[in-house]
Amino acid sequence: MVNKNKSVDKLQIKNESSLSLFSIDDCLDSALFAGYRNGSSLNNVGSNGNYWSSTPNNSNNAYNLNFNSSGQNVNNNNRNNGQSVRLVAELTKEMSDYRVCHFSITKEQLLLDLYKAYKDARKHKRYKNYQLKFEFNLEKNLINLRDELITATYRPFPSDCFIIHDPKMREVFAAHFRDRIVHHLFYNYTYDLFEKTFIYDSYSCIKGKGTHFGIDRLKHHILSVSKGYSQPCYILKIDIKGYFMNINRNILLELCRKTLSKIKKQKGVDKSFLDYLLVIIISANPTENCNVLGRVEDWKILPRDKSLFYTKENCGLPIGNLSSQLFSNVYLNVFDQYVKRELRCLHYGRYVDDAYIVSENEDCLKDLVPKIRDFLHKELHLTLHANKTRIYNAYHGVEFLGAYVKPFRSYISSSTLKRIKKKIKSYGINDCEKLPSPVNSFLGVFSHYKSYCLRRVIFGNDERLKDKGKFDTDYLKFKP
16 A cells, blocks of 8 residues: 555655654554565565565664565665664554444445545646546546545555745645545544634634634734724734644644544544544654655755654644644644633634734733743643744734734735745746736735735836736736
């Protein structure tokens, strides 16, 4: 159940303690991978269920990963060439329990659910090569995926790993398309249940909300506390250091199970099947046997606290997966409830790891900081970002989610404006025909802020656009 003929880049992988969500001691002896030994007839072949896990590399004992299902030891790993194989377990006890569990969901219902998840996963990816390849044998691929899930033999394929630079340098793991379908399947089953437990002022990846909703809510809280900017008002901005890289997966699993335990049996799905999906998705280690794309040198520039290759044991979620977006809200929902119910902060909001508390008392906000720091460290094993957790005077303005909020108005932040200018400038002479579409997209962003002069200067004076069409009087739309 691995991606055939995939070789891993020689990127140094962290030590073996991070390769499994559960300890090796918890593993079944019968599930151990086969290891090639000189003079032994035991091979790592797909037919007997044995695959390579990883081999020590170089003096620092980092591991290069190698899965093989073609029936041969493609890397010739043995003790004579210094590539002896470390034996690890394929399944944990927890995973193996599902092999004797009979899910109540029917094959017919699961196939229908998978088809819906497939359609969700292909949105905005309709003509990507990997989607077209899956669609070419759609029925067969969905049936195979269904059979793996219903027999509890499904295992994720290796992810693609790369680094993006816009809006800032980030490490991204892109799951295999079939695994994205499973993520959407789990999301479709559980989103409504999880969403009911979230506070109203949680804005990230929630239907009907988002960045602009979050900005509007911050404005609302400031106006409410300051009574229309007639009273003192302060904002405590809270930022968590390396949030996705420091999410403890054991704690996350416990939090998700606690919420899902309250579920009543739904038509076509059962608790044991949801729990199976939950464990599979959370325990998957995206760094294992990943396909490193782009330049390996980029990882030398990327800070280690922003890479899954250097996270603590059992920590970190891959940025880019739908499941990670959902889980990030579940994880900090405990913190949201603490701030609202224990600290009694009425004017509070959060978008992913960026949160704020609005109050008329600056000293009160200062007193909250150590309480928040202690709670995050003790309950969620997270750390506040010292340089980004600050108190602002509402009358002087505060930046939040790409907007700079000032009394009765808001502007686009300088960092967002810089990115837009850079993007527009990147379009060369040969790309002028493509300009109208991104220009209207950027104008849509500007429309949320007080920005008429900016729109006129940035777009109205662009020589490349003058013979391509015209703007309306407010510079809110470009008509080719």
